[in-house]
Amino acid sequence: MECTVYKEIRTYREGIFMGLSLRQSIWGGVTLLTAIGSYFGLGLTVSKELASTLCLLLAALPAAVGFLQYQGLTFEQLACACLRTMLRHSGWYVYRAVSIFDTLHRAAEEEQRRAQRKQKKTRRKDKKNHAKT
Structure with a gap:
């Protein structure tokens, strides 16, 4: 039996399903449902080639949400931080020069x-x- 020990414990991610974390597994399922729904939904109105292309483009969004991180923040945390910044701190920012001596x-x-x-x-x-x- 082999156990890997990471230099930083913060980099450890527990695998739930095929090495994916629970969050990644959920967003993978959402991606799969989006792809299937968009393919069959669009297949009725447009050609199959266009439906498959649009299916891939629509499925890329939830896949990106589930798998990408920006500066250690998940998409949900980043969206909350952006909304908090836009709503709480909206308005003009005035920058004034400050004299260190004073x-x-x-x-x-x-x-x-x-x-x-x-x-x-x-x-x-x-x-x-x-x-x-």
């Missing part, structure tokens, strides 16, 4: 203010403790 200068000033507040608090505590003794 950003760092403001951060340094804020840090100085925090340090001064902290020193004032410690001075007050020291005065209270000194007054009690």
Whole structure:
């Protein structure tokens, strides 16, 4: 018995049917049903040669949905991300230049203010403790 160990466990895909994952098997079935339905449905209205060509083109869509991935995202995840982006973040994007110097200068000033507040608090505590003794 042989067991392969992957360097990254994220690359492991469990095979359900003939080495295909459950998702790929479902989309393969949808592809098969699409091909059969389109062939017999179009065969009544157009010639058999054109019906077979259209059958292949229509069956390619669910096959691509089931088997292709883009940057580790399945089609369903990618479609949800695209819709989320289009619906939530629709509108104008305004890009403004940001000066790194100004950003760092403001951060340094804020840090100085925090340090001064902290020193004032410690001075007050020291005065209270000194007054009690």
